[in-house]
Amino acid sequence: MNENELISFLNSLNRHSENEILELKEAKDSFRVKDLGKYFSALSNEANLRGVQNAFLVFGVRDDGETCGTSFRREAQMPSKGLQTLKKEIAENTNNRITFREIYEVEHKGKRVIVFDIPAATRGIPTQWAGAAWAREDEDLVPLPINKIDEIRRQPPADWSRQVVEEATLADLDPEAIEVARRKMRERYGDREGLIDGLDDIELLDKAGITFRGKITHTALLLLGKPESAKLIAGSLPKITWSLYEAAGTVRTYQHFDPPFLLRIDDLMAKIRNEEIRLLADPDSLIPLTTTEYDDWSLRELVGNAIAHQAYNRGGKVNIEEFPDHITFLNEGAFIPGSLERALGQGYKPPFYRNPFLVDAMLSVRMLDQNAMGIRTICEKARERDMPLPTYDLSDPQRVRVDLSNHEINATYTHLLFAYPDLPILTVLALDKAQKGLPLGADERADLTARGFIEEDGGRLRLVEPRARRAPSPSSHDTAPEAKASARLLSKRELDDLICQTIIDELRARGAASRVGLTDAVSRRLLNLGALDADLKPVNGKKIYRLLRSLEEAGVVRSEGNTRATRWMLV
Numbered sequence: 001m002n003e004n005e006l007i008s009f010l011n012s013l014n015r016h017s018e019n020e021i022l023e024l025k026e027a028k029d030s031f032r033v034k035d036l037g038k039y040f041s042a043l044s045n046e047a048n049l050r051g052v053q054n055a056f057l058v059f060g061v062r063d064d065g066e067t068c069g070t071s072f073r074r075e076a077q078m079p080s081k082g083l084q085t086l087k088k089e090i091a092e093n094t095n096n097r098i099t100f101r102e103i104y105e106v107e108h109k110g111k112r113v114i115v116f117d118i119p120a121a122t123r124g125i126p127t128q129w130a131g132a133a134w135a136r137e138d139e140d141l142v143p144l145p146i147n148k149i150d151e152i153r154r155q156p157p158a159d160w161s162r163q164v165v166e167e168a169t170l171a172d173l174d175p176e177a178i179e180v181a182r183r184k185m186r187e188r189y190g191d192r193e194g195l196i197d198g199l200d201d202i203e204l205l206d207k208a209g210i211t212f213r214g215k216i217t218h219t220a221l222l223l224l225g226k227p228e229s230a231k232l233i234a235g236s237l238p239k240i241t242w243s244l245y246e247a248a249g250t251v252r253t254y255q256h257f258d259p260p261f262l263l264r265i266d267d268l269m270a271k272i273r274n275e276e277i278r279l280l281a282d283p284d285s286l287i288p289l290t291t292t293e294y295d296d297w298s299l300r301e302l303v304g305n306a307i308a309h310q311a312y313n314r315g316g317k318v319n320i321e322e323f324p325d326h327i328t329f330l331n332e333g334a335f336i337p338g339s340l341e342r343a344l345g346q347g348y349k350p351p352f353y354r355n356p357f358l359v360d361a362m363l364s365v366r367m368l369d370q371n372a373m374g375i376r377t378i379c380e381k382a383r384e385r386d387m388p389l390p391t392y393d394l395s396d397p398q399r400v401r402v403d404l405s406n407h408e409i410n411a412t413y414t415h416l417l418f419a420y421p422d423l424p425i426l427t428v429l430a431l432d433k434a435q436k437g438l439p440l441g442a443d444e445r446a447d448l449t450a451r452g453f454i455e456e457d458g459g460r461l462r463l464v465e466p467r468a469r470r471a472p473s474p475s476s477h478d479t480a481p482e483a484k485a486s487a488r489l490l491s492k493r494e495l496d497d498l499i500c501q502t503i504i505d506e507l508r509a510r511g512a513a514s515r516v517g518l519t520d521a522v523s524r525r526l527l528n529l530g531a532l533d534a535d536l537k538p539v540n541g542k543k544i545y546r547l548l549r550s551l552e553e554a555g556v557v558r559s560e561g562n563t564r565a566t567r568w569m570l571v
């Protein structure tokens with residue numbers, strides 16, 4: 001409210017004004033913060049139950065509406081700095097860190113009045129102060145009754161991202177961002193008969209789910225808005241901050257990224273260092289795996305997830321913190337699956353999205369690759385690279401922290417993933433927890449023990465190096481003479497040598513072949529030798545790729561192209 005609106009509001013107060021969403025207090029000299037917090041909780045909850053956006057607590061006005069003035073946190077000049085610190089004091093003691101939308105300090109009839117603008121409780125979440133939810137009952141404050149708690153908790157969450165910003169227009173969006181959105185839409189859907197290019201900007205953005213019926217939404221301002229248009233998003237801080245830390249924990253450098261986020265992702269990714277590393281996944285081999293510190297797709301998906309699932313109404317920003325040995329992703333808002341185990345469960349789908357309109361829009365313009373499968377795919381990619389899984393720290397119920405390591409933590413973990421590439425992802429998660437010293441559930445402990453992956457060592461758990469695995473018996477239809485003689489223990493080194501020789505033989509016979517073709521040839525050879533069970537899936541293509549790169553580094557083979565159609569041939 002501006003000053004004229006405030007004066008008009010105060011002039012309208014009378015003895016009948018006070019109700020469940022308006023509390024008048026004289027507060028002539030002082031008012032205890034803990035009592036202020038209780039009123040904050042009560043008025044916030046009552047506003048939610050009545051379907052209004054806010055409630056008001058007024059100091060310096062009697063119950064009959066007459067202005068008496070207040071000296072609460074009065075300072076020589078207005079606005080009082082002491083009043084503004086109340087926002088932090090309230091946020092530190094509410095369950096979802098919400099605080100006053102605004103605190104107004106105004107002269108009315110020659111006397112000082114304070115108007116506290118209190119936001120309605122978040123849909124589905126009663127506002128608590130110091131661990132308790134409060135309500136109004138006539139002139140008293142009482143614990144929020146169980147029926148009102150249930151009423152709030154049954155509410156589906158409101159979609160902040162779909163809300164229309166009435167004062168915003170197409171001129172508040174970045175033209176370059178709109179063109180990039182058009183290109184992304186063309187890539188995703190194809191431009192059959194010029195459909196995408198035939199749409200004007202608003203038609204295009206409506207189709208992409210960025211605007212709503214031609215009106216500018218929070219989503220539109222986040223993804224496509226000019227940086228200066230961010231101020232139109234009230235109560236939010238649409239910003240991504242990347243920080244680079246030294247090993248000692250001091251900040252070396254940082255950079256803020258404002259909307260349009262559609263254009264800023266590539267700029268952010270360019271900041272992140274992702275150097276080449278060597279990983280000895282196979283303890284029986286002298287050839288290390290050459291890979292990068294991070295999987296590029298996973299980095300983008302984690303950044304995209306932080307943007308998509310940020311609780312923007314809490315006022316915080318997305319933080320990307322890069323350390324020498326890991327990257328931390330931080331965003332506001334509870335982790336909707338509740339646990340990583342649940343998110344990785346077979347067939348899991350989240351009950352809702354915090355910002356469904358924003359998520360759908362990001363899918364449309366290819367800022368997210370998958371809906372509901374991103375977390376699982378990130379973990380699968382880490383497992384495929386024999387690297388640690390991301391660590392989800394959910395100790396703060398209103399914040400998600402994800403740590404992604406760029407190095408091997410425990411060599412035995414890496415060796416186990418290499419030896420058993422088809423482990424269930426939940427077993428890999430349990431292994432990852434064990435290597436990080438994190439607590440294991442009873443079922444996880446039993447699973448790892450039954451597989452022989454962990455053992456007690458002086459009261460502590462330790463991972464057990466993989467044992468040599470017996471090759472399965474040959475199938476009944478195998479006719480190769482060497483098949484029956486080959487069902488024996490094969491070391492990893494022997495298997496690598498056999499695969500490499502098969503690759504060389506195949507390229508010598510065919511001249512050139514794709515990785516898929518070589519994988520099929522290796523699978524046939526191993527099947528005939530009894531080293532691959534016909535009932536199991538063929539040899540891991542990842543392993544073929546690794547060995548091809550090793551042979552390439554050794555100058556034995558070379559490649560042409562850099563796609564799935566890459567051709568390999570002998571040097």
